[in-house]
Amino acid sequence: MKRLLLLPGYLEDGTIFDTLRPLLPPAAVEVIELEPALDQWRPRGAVSAVTLARYLAERHGIGPADVVVGHSMGGWIAAHIKAQTGAAAVLLSSFTDQHKVVARARNPLLLGLYAWSGLGRSRWLRERAKRTYLFEESRELYGQLADSMARHPRRHVHRQLQVLFAPVPPLGVLPELRVHALADNVVRPPDEPFLEIPGDHFAHYYYPALVAAAIREVMS
Template identity: 50%
Template sequence: MKRLLLLHGYTESSATFAPLRPLLPPGLPVVAMELAEALADWRPLGPVNVASAARRLAAYYRVTAHDVVLGHSMGGWLAAYLKQETGCTAVLLSGFTHQNRIISRLRGLGVLRLVVQAGLLQSRWLNARFKRRYPFAESRALYGQLLDDTRRLSRAYLYQQLQILFAPAPPLTARPDLRLHARHDHIILPPTEFYVEIAGDHFGHYFYPQQVLAAIRPLLG
């Protein structure tokens, strides 16, 4: 049976899909993919990047070509490689298939590892600064909660996610089945490929789940 797999973004959890879940068709099997759980005891033989993490998720959640993976942000990046790995249907929600779409001045993994090890990404001072600079009133509280939650994440897990985002990855040959993106996303640049626009900002799916459902319903069968 076709399943809908929900794959969250960087430092998030499946809770960001909470407004969408009650709107989904009754009887549709839904699986919340939790990266922290899937990567907790992962011991990769090679480098950690989006492709190796996608292979881990494919095995952990037994993803098949019959599944639909709805990935937000970094989860969309992973969803594209899950499609390449398994043939599943990939829906990118404020996601990307090119790392140059990530809006970030800091990309070098060596520096990022030092930043994580020093605890800077989890510091109250830096998080307070990020909150003050956040531009969207609608999602400010949600963004602030996500920042506060990073203090409970292990540094190893934080660095795993940064490797997924920025480590060199093999070429992506599979094309996503659908891209959804908000024009006012200031974290991920809009795709250069065709996409369906949704309202809001980077967290538009949280505040406008009806628009997401309308777009993905034809893929759910």
């Protein structure tokens, strides 16, 4: 039986798949929680999507028979796991081109300052982000993610920012499936073919039946 591995995105955890998981095919479903994995990781070189994918593939014994489903940054990692192991990759509101990520800063020094200063943990900034959020459908979910910023260790935030933006060689393989909503304001739609679904950056959470059907096709 194939394993179905779920990878959350930036500062997310496995609850981001709560509505999707019950609809997935009968398989050994496993969530790869990034916070404990990154906490135990002792990289010998630079932190990037390539080096994290290698670590996770070894840690979880990922191989060609596995299917890795990643949301947002999780999909970026899943694509690199595919490149290294031959596993199938499903990208939900994700990217294989870092320039698709909507970001105000990409400079490593600025990102490090943001992470280690704890700026994202500021109550004022979190409340402002929630007030200015555009999408009513996912407002509650976004608010929970914004509030979770206060609990994440600064090193964890920094490592995830490095995974998002550290330069890496172009990917030489394509994912089996891309799922995206045109209204996504976190990651721009891919240039490659994708399954369009309603919603925003968290479309898979609110339209899980559409996503589960597409994943079943990949697994079959």
